[in-house]
Each structure stands twice: as C-alpha cells, then as structure tokens.
Amino acid sequence: MHTHTTTRHTLLAGLAAAALATSGCELPDLDTLAPGAPSAPATGTPRELPALAVAAEDTGAHYDRDDWPHWTSLGDGCDVRDAVLQAQGQGVRTGSDCAVSGRWVSVYDGATVTDSSELDIDHLVPLAEAARSGARHWTQAQRERFANDPAGLVAVTATSNRQKGDQDPAEWLPHRDRCGYIARWVDIKHTYGLTADPAEAAAIRAAWARCPR
Template structure:
C-alpha cells in the first residue's frame, strides 16, 4: 500500500522506503513512512458489527487485505478515527469522498448500517455536489 499510494517511492536495498505520502484524512504530507498507518476505511470491528462476523474466514481475510478498503494516513488521524463509523467520526478533509468510499465498500461487501450511521451518511452526501 505504501508503494502504491506514495509519490516517487523508492525501495532501498535494505527494503527501506523513501518518498512522500499524502494523508487524505488530515491533509498532511509525510516523508517518513513510520508516521503512517494503513487504515481500513471501514474498520474491521465496524465490519464485524455490520455483518462480517458471519462470513467465512476466507472472506474476512479478503476484506482485510482488499486494496479498495485500505488507505495510508497519518497514524495520528487513524488513532483518532479508531473503529468508529461516520456518525462518530469524519475526516477533516474530503468528507464527501470518504463517505462515498465508505458506502461503496459497505455495498460491495453487503454490510449493514445502523440508523445514526445512515442518517450521517445522508446528511453528508446531501451537501456534496
């Protein structure tokens, strides 16, 4: 994910990475990959609450490793998000893009949304044009 989502990423002979990464949650550009986390846009715990508990292990593993579900963001923003859904946490930047991607992931995997989550998603998307 770091190679795919970074700019001018180089892998050294010792597997050390260099490059730049943009954290879409908070708008921070990072040059030290150690400052990043790979976030599950729909967190694993949220997916479990939304129906993934009933999935076979292979499907859970596919979800956990799906590049469409993963994004490199600052560790700080990822820790603020935790396993919260949009009713509890939204990024500082690009809320429309984040919520659209959230909905696409949940739809793709047949995951449910509780009422507060659905209400927040509708509210955010109404403001997106």
C-alpha cells in the same frame, strides 16, 4: 544499501494476485489505491450512492483482530502495507528489503509525511465495524480478503487514524474530502453486503446532501 525504483504496476499486480489467491474472487478496481482518485466527483451532481440495508449493529463482542489476517505477503520481503505505500506515495523508492521511502499526503488530515514508519494503513471501514455490521459469520478467507482489499486501504497519519478508531460516519468524518470518504465507505459496505445502523445511515445521507452539485 542498494535501492531501486519499483514500479507502481508491479506492486499493484502483486497485490491483486495475492488477494485473488486468498479469495478466489475478483477484487475491485486497483486504481482506488491511487492518490487523488475520488469515488465521487469534486464538481457537478454527486452520483447516487448504492443502497445499504439499515439494521442495528450487533455488540461486536465476538470481534478479535487476530481473526482478520492482514498485510498478506507479496514475496521478496514485501507485503500489502508496502504495496499501499508504494501506490499512494510520490517519488517512492523501495529497497531490496522492501523498505519504502518517499513522500505521502495523508488523505484524512492533509499532513505531509516523509517517513513511512509514521504512517498507518487504515481500513477505511474498520475491521471492528465490519464485524458489527454483518460479518459475524464470515469465513477466515472472507475476513482476510476484506482486510487486504486495496479498495478499502488508505495511508494516513497515525494521529488521524487513532482519532478515527473504529467509529462510523455518525461519530467521525475526516477533515478533508468527506464526500470521497462517504462514497468509498458506502461502496465498500455495499460490495461486502454489510449493513448501516440507523444513526450511521442518517449521517451518511446528511453528509452526502452537502456534497457539491
């Protein structure tokens, strides 16, 4: 099979265009896709997190994953999943059918992966969590924008993704870079006007208080 190296900027541009076409809104900075681009500083005083409204979650009984279209097509056989793999990997090569090969470090558990089929693209704020936290009455276009927003997508091992499931920070935190994870969680919820339940808000405050100062 003939392969070629697809540049990061080409795929990011395609991802941005697809998301903008879906939503008609400006997306967050695409650099959040890049590995090692933390939302919080590794040293020094952690920045102040945006305030989240605190409210009890709804039951989530209305949630149906099929109502949240994800992995929008970018053309040429590529989709949002492929773009995330391209952006977050090292030495990535993409075939003519958009088969992606390279090396990835799972941001949740630090595992090195060389087979992209072993990776999940996780919604950092799970779709079910969003549905329980204020997205109940979103339109399909709003749900699709959220589900394909690069600011909230990370390439991780399937094992770590299954361990996380749809849990919030009161129930699960990654083994690595918890400060960055908390910062991105809050940023995403703030951007989309989602709430935090009381236990979640307390866990966020406790975790953030332990971040380096």
